Amino acid sequence: MPSFSEAADPELLTMAGGQPEAFGELFKRHSRSVYAYCARRTGNLDLAEDLTSVVFLEAFRRRRKVKLSNASALPWLLGVANNVVRNAARSARRYRSALDRIPASANGASSEEDALERFRAQEALGRALEAISTLTRAEQDVVLLVLWSDLTYADAATALGIPVGTVRSRLASARAKFNGSAPATKTTTTPLIEEAQ
Amino acid sequence: MNDLEAPPVPNLSDLRLSTRQAHLVREITVHNRDWRRGGLTVGSSAFVAAIATVALVLAGPGTANAFAAWTPAPTTPAPGQVSSAEAACERAAAQPPPGAPPRVGAGASQVSLVDTRGPFTLVLFGANTPTQGVLMCVSGPSISPSAHPSSHMSQSNGSLPAPGPGQLTLDRLQGETADNGQPYTIAEGSIGSGVTAATLTLTDGSKVVATTGNGLFLAWWPGSAVVTSATLTTSTGATTQSIISPTRDTGSSGN
Numbered sequence: 001m002p003s004f005s006e007a008a009d010p011e012l013l014t015m016a017g018g019q020p021e022a023f024g025e026l027f028k029r030h031s032r033s034v035y036a037y038c039a040r041r042t043g044n045l046d047l048a049e050d051l052t053s054v055v056f057l058e059a060f061r062r063r064r065k066v067k068l069s070n071a072s073a074l075p076w077l078l079g080v081a082n083n084v085v086r087n088a089a090r091s092a093r094r095y096r097s098a099l100d101r102i103p104a105s106a107n108g109a110s111s112e113e114d115a116l117e118r119f120r121a122q123e124a125l126g127r128a129l130e131a132i133s134t135l136t137r138a139e140q141d142v143v144l145l146v147l148w149s150d151l152t153y154a155d156a157a158t159a160l161g162i163p164v165g166t167v168r169s170r171l172a173s174a175r176a177k178f179n180g181s182a183p184a185t186k187t188t189t190t191p192l193i194e195e196a197q
Numbered sequence: 198m199n200d201l202e203a204p205p206v207p208n209l210s211d212l213r214l215s216t217r218q219a220h221l222v223r224e225i226t227v228h229n230r231d232w233r234r235g236g237l238t239v240g241s242s243a244f245v246a247a248i249a250t251v252a253l254v255l256a257g258p259g260t261a262n263a264f265a266a267w268t269p270a271p272t273t274p275a276p277g278q279v280s281s282a283e284a285a286c287e288r289a290a291a292q293p294p295p296g297a298p299p300r301v302g303a304g305a306s307q308v309s310l311v312d313t314r315g316p317f318t319l320v321l322f323g324a325n326t327p328t329q330g331v332l333m334c335v336s337g338p339s340i341s342p343s344a345h346p347s348s349h350m351s352q353s354n355g356s357l358p359a360p361g362p363g364q365l366t367l368d369r370l371q372g373e374t375a376d377n378g379q380p381y382t383i384a385e386g387s388i389g390s391g392v393t394a395a396t397l398t399l400t401d402g403s404k405v406v407a408t409t410g411n412g413l414f415l416a417w418w419p420g421s422a423v424v425t426s427a428t429l430t431t432s433t434g435a436t437t438q439s440i441i442s443p444t445r446d447t448g449s450s451g452n
Contacts, residue, residue: 018370019445021222027217030348031217062227121204147201178200
């Protein structure tokens with residue numbers, strides 16, 4: 001039996017039902033990217049940590065319904081993350097008891113220096129979210145995945161379940177709005193964060 | 198911010214991530230049912246074509262460790278232990294969980310194999326007879342009743358290969374949890390002609406001696422480890438066979 005660290009993501013997903021540690025290896029590989037996505041989506045680092053756990057719990061629940069078309073599970077996981085963040089309040093309710101069992105050592109700032117860094121980072125995240133609030137939610141999705149999470153257009157299309165051409169056109173639209181060449185209608189990102197909290 | 202560049206996100210420490218990784222694995226292993234949509238159910242078709250019944254009965258008192266009295270090798274049953282297990286199985290069969298289809302009682306089936314490990318009794322009903330009622334009954338102070346189809350239903354339909362002489366086929370791994378959240382795993386399958394004993398080696402390195410008879414084997418163990426190999430004893434000696442474990446079935450319908 002190959003070790004989990006040598007197995008490809010699709011193999012780990014297949015093994016996960018009988019060997020939970022295989023899904024733990026998927027977490028090890030992709031949790032930082034999922035966390036960064038959740039943090040940029042919500043602007044709240046503490047919430048992003050819990051949402052990261054929720055994303056993987058939800059991904060485990062859905063694992064039998066997915067057939068990875070990519071060697072990496074990351075596009076799929078970010079697609080799950082997109083839905084989890086969008087429905088953060090509902091997701092948190094479903095996994096409330098699971099989140100309550102997370103050890104305290106996995107939460108919050110671990111030192112004064114860490115707390116300061118997190119505070120500054122959250123301020124920057126807030127400014128970034130405010131900046132993209134002129135984009136539609138669909139445009140924000142592709143900005144978050146392509147420009148902020150470094151997915152390819154194809155992987156972003158996989159994550160969102162839309163054609164690659166739609167990813168391209170939404171990104172072009174987002175860039176045009178951001179550069180002021182197209183009329184912008186401000187949309188709210190803040191309510192999403194409030195809902196999640 | 199005057200362009201669409203990504204805002205920085207502080208890295209999570211390895212300790213924090215490993216803590217959450219351990220939490221995830223523990224949730225998947227132990228608390229899966231708490232948040233799984235629909236809970237534990239068994240497909241109705243399993244009950245239509247059923248031929249076998251498996252019952253696991255906890256006969257002893259509950260303890261902090263639900264499996265403290267478990268043994269890695271089968272033990273001789275105490276007087277009345279097996280009959281009590283059969284009766285507990287029938288009671289569980291008469292009370293299906295909410296949403297599950299009505300079950301056919303286990304009493305109509307013949308007992309094919311009994312595995313006892315201390316106070317625990319695992320009974321396979323009717324695996325070799327065309328009877329009805331496929332369910333795995335779990336009862337006792339630490340284990341709530343639940344039901345699952347036996348793999349031998351599928352075998353009767355020809356979908357599972359029969360093992361060759363001196364070989365073993367692991368047909369099913371059933372993942373369960375005791376009331377206190379401790380997971381355990383049940384293995385069932387078939388043995389080829391000539392096999393007189395089988396010892397399973399698990400992914401955590403531990404070994405579990407299976408109960409064999411009537412061309413079948415049964416074993417179970419605390420935890421969620423799966424099988425990597427089986428050491429089979431025949432009249433010509435012992436051989437080790439690599440096993441590709443089937444997915445540990447946790448009875449999910451919503452995953």
